[in-house]
Amino acid sequence: MSFVEYGDTIKDGDTAIVFLGHESMFPVKVQHGSVTQTKYGVIRHSTDLIGKKYGSKVTCSKGGWVFILHPTPELWTMNLPHRTQILYSTDISIITMMLELKPGSIVCESGTGSGSLSHALIRTVAPTGHLYTVEFHQQRAEKAREEFREHGVEHLVTVTNQDVCKNGFGVSNIADAVFLDIPSPWEAIGHAKSALKAEGGRICSFSPCIEQVQRTCLAMEESGFTEINTLEILLRVYNVRTVSLQIPDLGKAAEDNSSTGFDSSSPSHQGSSCADLQQGTVQFKSGVPLREVVGHTGYLTFATKSLV
Amino acid sequence: MEGGPSARIREGDCAVLKRDEVFKAVSVLRRRKIIFEKQWFYLDNAIGHIYGTTFEVTSGGNLQPKQEVEETTTETKEAGTDNRNIVDDGKSQKLTHDDIKALKDKGIKGQEIVQQLIENSTTFRDKTEFAQDKYIKKKKKKYEAVITIVKPSTRILSTMYYAREPGKINHLRYDTLAQMLTLGNIHAGNKMIVMETCAGLVLGAVMERMGGYGSIIQMYPGGGPVRAATSCFGFPKPFFDNLHEFPLSKVQSLLSGTFSTETLPADPEENALGEEESNGLSEEKQTALQETGEEPAAEAPMEINPTEEQDTMDISAEDVEFKETKEKENKENVREKHIKQWERRKKLKEAAALLREKNADGLIVASKFHPTPLLLSLLEFVAPSRPFVVYCQYKEPLLECYTKLRERGGVINLKLSETWLRNYQVLPDRSHPKLTMSGGGGYLLSGITVVLEKGKSDSSNSEALKMEEPSSKRCKLQDLPC
Numbered sequence: 185m186s187f188v189e190y191g192d193t194i195k196d197g198d199t200a201i202v203f204l205g206h207e208s209m210f211p212v213k214v215q216h217g218s219v220t221q222t223k224y225g226v227i228r229h230s231t232d233l234i235g236k237k238y239g240s241k242v243t244c245s246k247g248g249w250v251f252i253l254h255p256t257p258e259l260w261t262m263n264l265p266h267r268t269q270i271l272y273s274t275d276i277s278i279i280t281m282m283l284e285l286k287p288g289s290i291v292c293e294s295g296t297g298s299g300s301l302s303h304a305l306i307r308t309v310a311p312t313g314h315l316y317t318v319e320f321h322q323q324r325a326e327k328a329r330e331e332f333r334e335h336g337v338e339h340l341v342t343v344t345n346q347d348v349c350k351n352g353f354g355v356s357n358i359a360d361a362v363f364l365d366i367p368s369p370w371e372a373i374g375h376a377k378s379a380l381k382a383e384g385g386r387i388c389s390f391s392p393c394i395e396q397v398q399r400t401c402l403a404m405e406e407s408g409f410t411e412i413n414t415l416e417i418l419l420r421v422y423n424v425r426t427v428s429l430q431i432p433d434l435g436k437a438a439e440d441n442s443s444t445g446f447d448s449s450s451p452s453h454q455g456s457s458c459a460d461l462q463q464g465t466v467q468f469k470s471g472v473p474l475r476e477v478v479g480h481t482g483y484l485t486f487a488t489k490s491l492v
Numbered sequence: 493m494e495g496g497p498s499a500r501i502r503e504g505d506c507a508v509l510k511r512d513e514v515f516k517a518v519s520v521l522r523r524r525k526i527i528f529e530k531q532w533f534y535l536d537n538a539i540g541h542i543y544g545t546t547f548e549v550t551s552g553g554n555l556q557p558k559q560e561v562e563e564t565t566t567e568t569k570e571a572g573t574d575n576r577n578i579v580d581d582g583k584s585q586k587l588t589h590d591d592i593k594a595l596k597d598k599g600i601k602g603q604e605i606v607q608q609l610i611e612n613s614t615t616f617r618d619k620t621e622f623a624q625d626k627y628i629k630k631k632k633k634k635y636e637a638v639i640t641i642v643k644p645s646t647r648i649l650s651t652m653y654y655a656r657e658p659g660k661i662n663h664l665r666y667d668t669l670a671q672m673l674t675l676g677n678i679h680a681g682n683k684m685i686v687m688e689t690c691a692g693l694v695l696g697a698v699m700e701r702m703g704g705y706g707s708i709i710q711m712y713p714g715g716g717p718v719r720a721a722t723s724c725f726g727f728p729k730p731f732f733d734n735l736h737e738f739p740l741s742k743v744q745s746l747l748s749g750t751f752s753t754e755t756l757p758a759d760p761e762e763n764a765l766g767e768e769e770s771n772g773l774s775e776e777k778q779t780a781l782q783e784t785g786e787e788p789a790a791e792a793p794m795e796i797n798p799t800e801e802q803d804t805m806d807i808s809a810e811d812v813e814f815k816e817t818k819e820k821e822n823k824e825n826v827r828e829k830h831i832k833q834w835e836r837r838k839k840l841k842e843a844a845a846l847l848r849e850k851n852a853d854g855l856i857v858a859s860k861f862h863p864t865p866l867l868l869s870l871l872e873f874v875a876p877s878r879p880f881v882v883y884c885q886y887k888e889p890l891l892e893c894y895t896k897l898r899e900r901g902g903v904i905n906l907k908l909s910e911t912w913l914r915n916y917q918v919l920p921d922r923s924h925p926k927l928t929m930s931g932g933g934g935y936l937l938s939g940i941t942v943v944l945e946k947g948k949s950d951s952s953n954s955e956a957l958k959m960e961e962p963s964s965k966r967c968k969l970q971d972l973p974c
Contacts, residue, residue, distance in 0.1 A: 189681055190853050192875070203904060239876025239942040251904055251942050254877040256677045274911060277674035278667050284645045287680040287703025307679050308701065383499045384544050394923055401918045414916040417667055422887070422908040424894045469891040471908055471935075483916065490544035 185238070186336030187255055187303055188310040194233045194252060199335060201253040201263060202227070211255070211263045213334070224248025255335070257303040267324050270300035271365065271390065274419040275481055280308055282486045283361040283386045287312055292355065292362045292379045294318035294348035294372065296328045301363065306332075306340045315341040316355050316379075318348045348372050353379040364389040365482075369396065370403035377407050377489060384490045392482045400485055409487035416483055422471030431464045501538050501545075501641060506726030508648050510640040512633060515652035517644060517724040525553070531637055543643045551599055558638050572618040586612040602636035609635075622922060644725050646673075646697040653693055653721060654933075661690040661721075662860055663885045665933025667913045669694065672856060673701055675938045676881045680705035682853040683846070685873055687711040687740070687866055689859040692722035694883075698856060699731055707734040709843055709852070711743070711870065713861070736843035743869050746844055753837045753844070851875040858883035863937070864893045868900060876902075876943045883934055890937040902944030910935050 185191040185198045194200055198214040204222060212220050212227075214234060220227045225246030227233065232242050238254040253259060258273050271279075279301070285291060289309045296302055296319035305315050319325040325345040332338045344354045349368060352375030353359070362376040362385070369389040376387055387409065389400050397414055404412050501507060505520045511529050518526055522536050533553035538545070547555035572578075587609060595605050609631055610616050616624060642648060650666035672694070678684065678701040686708055688694040695710055699722065702708065710717050717737045738746075745751040852874045857866050863882045874880060880903075884890050890908055897903050911933065915926040 188679060190875075190878070192851075206905070237876060237943060239878075239940075241943060241945070252877075253940060253942075256879065258674065258677065258879075273674055274671065277670040280674060281647050281650075281666070281670035284647050286700050287705060304674065307677070311680055311705065312703075383542055394918075397916075397918055398920070398923060402920070412918075414918045416914045416916065418912040418914070420910045420912065422910070424891050424906075424908055469888075469895065471887050471891055485918070488544065491542050 185254060187257060187260070188307050188337055188340070190254060192237060194236050194238060196234055199255050200233065200238070201255055201259045203251040203253050209253075209259070209263055211260070222248075222250060224250060257307045260303050260335075261300045264298055264300060266298050267327060268295075268297040270298045272300070272419075272481065273304075274417055275390070275484065276301055276304045278415075278417050279363060279388050279390075279484065280304065282484075283363065283388055285309060285313075285361060289313045289360045290316070290358050292316045292318070292353040292359045292376070294353065294364060295320065295366055296324060296343060297365065298324075299328045299331055301365070302328065302332075302341065303335070303337075305363075306337045310337070310340050313340070316344065316353055316359070317341060318344045318346060318353055320345065320347045348375060351375075355379055357382050360385045362387045367396075368399075370399040373400070373403040373407050373409075377409070380489045382491070384488065387487050387489065389485045390482045391485070392480070394483065397483045397485055404485070404487045409489055411488040412485065413487070414483050414485045416480070418478065418480075420477060421474055423474065425470055425472050426467055427470045427472075428465040428467045431466065499542055501541050501543060503539055506644055506724055507535075507543070508642050508644050508652065508724075510642050510648075511637065513655070515648055515655070517649065517652065528639065529637070531639075533639075535641075538641055541641070543641060546638050546640045548638055555639070569621070570617045571621040571624055573620060575618075575620070575623070578615050578618055584613055584615040585609065586614065596635075602632075605635045606631045646700050646725075649721060649724055650693060650697065653691070654930075657691075661693050662858065662883070663932065663934055664690055664694070664858055664883055665911075665913065665930055667911050668883065668933045668936065669697055671909075671911055671936055672858070672881045672883060673697055675879060675936065676854045676856050677879050678702065678854070678856075682706045683851065684708045685711065685847075685852045685855045685870060687855075687857045687859055687870060689713065689718070689861070690721070692717070692719035694856060694858045695719065696722040696725045696727075699727055699735070700725060704728070704731045704734075706853075707736065707846065709736045709738055709846055711738055711740050713740045713859075736839065736846060738840065738843040738847060742844075746847060747869065747872055751844060753840050847873045852878070854878050855880040857881070862889050864889065864896050867893055867897060871897075871900075871902070871941060874941050876941050878941050879938065880941065881936055881938045883936055885932075885934045887935045890935050893937055897939070900944075902942055903939045904942050906937065906939040908935065908937050 185195065185200075191198075194214055196214060196216050200212055200214055201209050202212050202220065202222065203209045204224070214229050216230050216234065218229045220229070222244055225244035225248060227242060227244055227250070232244075233252060236242065236252065238252060240252055241249050242252055243249045257276075261270065261273055261276070264270070283291070285305065285308045287309060290313055291305050291309060293302060293305060293315060294317065296317040302315060302317055309315060317328070319328060322345050325343050329338070329343045332341050332343070346354065348364075348366060349371040352372075353362070356378045357380070359379045359381060362379055364372055364376065364387070366372060369391060373387075380387070387404070389397075391397050391400060401412055401414065501520060503520055503522060507518055507520050509516045509518055509526070509528050514529060516528050518535070520535050520539060522539075523534060525532055526535060531549050533549045533555055535555065537555045538547060541557060546558045548558045550556050592605065592609075595608065606628065610628065613627075616627065619627065646669070647666070650664075650669050653661045654663075654665050676684075678698055680703050682702060683706055684698055684702070686695050686698055687710070695708070695717075696719075698708060704727075712718075742751055850873050855867075855870055855874050855878075857863055857870070857880075859866065863884050867880070867882060871880065882890065882893065884893075887908070887910075894906055894908060897906060912929070913933065914929050917924055917926055
């Protein structure tokens, strides 16, 4: 396996995702002789994982079972160890498209943070592209390097430990796209411009606060970026549920039982307790929004560097 | 293998015209009249310039690269503080309609017309600085027609289609398409199954992300796949080497093992013929109109118009070959036809073989059809531990699809979602969300395949429910009024 190439069977050294159930999963590094504890019991890597197909059901020692999944940047985003705030797949997807990334693209990113976006960028630009990522926090930079090595993508990424606002990306005139997720992106716009190819490219800056966006847009305009566009994308997830609504008793029951017009089809599945209380219920499937959703992650400002 | 179009505009390129937020895909051809945003011009002068160059339309429909002009702002800035004394009497503009038309007819530059409008506006000086700004911007938009020529990309083409022809792509908004590409883990080296009726836009987006590496099997309804939007991307030829197609109507026979290419109906052939004829017609009309200099109502190929889906831009090899055979003798034609049919059959066999391996790395569905039967059948061809994404303009069919997939098993992490997209105006002291936003860009159902156990049924089904149900049960409890 690697994060940029599917494999069929689980091998020693792979990073696999143990799926216990909805919203409950974690990554595991597969190693001969190693064991992993889950709430369903122990998973023995040598016998339970290595050589099995990705997507298999694995029975744990207590009889419960889990699925073992092939890693993807999206699964990694949901399960990675946080060292910073991270970008989630909803923002990542619009960033990738609006930066026009594809195999062969050269991308600059700062900061690396926990590597959530980095993995997605590497996946998209592989096998011929490259990611230059800059992280001013030494420990985080090292940790990211280690993860890229473990995930089999180190040849596609260069991690530099420096301050992007002072020292830039360490490359010039080679990038097709630049992404900034730092507290003061306006200080890095000049460096971003020189990292981009002479004939142009795309830039994106992610900021949670509108004041940051304001300053960034001004800096972009001063640096000659065009097509400056700020947007926000929000994910809405729906639970699929069967809902039953009671038919109100308007006193018609005594006179005419069939007058509600609903009772012909629906009440067959209803709970017996309901049936005792009133004449009937109507059942339907509904996509119910979650009680609480993410209302804001950050503003995404995109722009184009064009020639001259 | 990234290949793709070069940095410079070349003859024969697929390019996109851009004016403000309006896009239009065109093919760059000499002496071909283009109509865009109520203006007509030729692209001849644009050839050789770098993509991203902005042009002005000059007399005779020529394009002239726009010079960066120093904004010579009108004398000393004078502005009011509020609008308490500004009365809308309809007489603030001293220039009449006819005056403006005369200016335009004289061929005066848009920039100068705007200047004249400002000078002849009695209220301009009393407007606030912001209002003046807004006034100038509005007038510039109207009179200073500049066009930028950009390289096609998923970003541009999906934005263009959503704005111009949303019906053709089942109202798939560009941010929703972006989600599909990410949720589907589309990348180089994949073996993807794509079933779409979005004019080939989704196919093109997948092809862009795969960069010519790996293979794609496009499932199509009817006589052949529609790739009008795909052709707008201007992909290099090698990108089509591993693009296969397979008729949806043969899926059942392939799954049951009764599939044979011998029973292949001849309709794709006829379909190609029909396309060819309509192309010829539209091309004739085009040249005729060019000669008379009329403003043609019919637009050039690659534009988004009703005839577009039958347009030439389908770069498939068959079309090219077919064109060549057209001129030849009838006898030879028949022979060629047989060869073509044989080749078609061979391609079909290849696609069938790829599907039979049942090891695809993902499934993308975005069509006008009900998603449930598509999913239940096409998922059979996908390997375990691979993502799938289904788009639907409406939520309800996906609710049913969700339920049916749960009953079938072999899928986990099912998620029904939608994205909202809000655009912002960011200006000093005037930042706010844009006044309008898109009401809906469709819904997605995504998930991951797992090994489907033979003879599963009730036990695994109930266990699957056990795994996923608790969260919703908890919600149910919370939802109860206390």
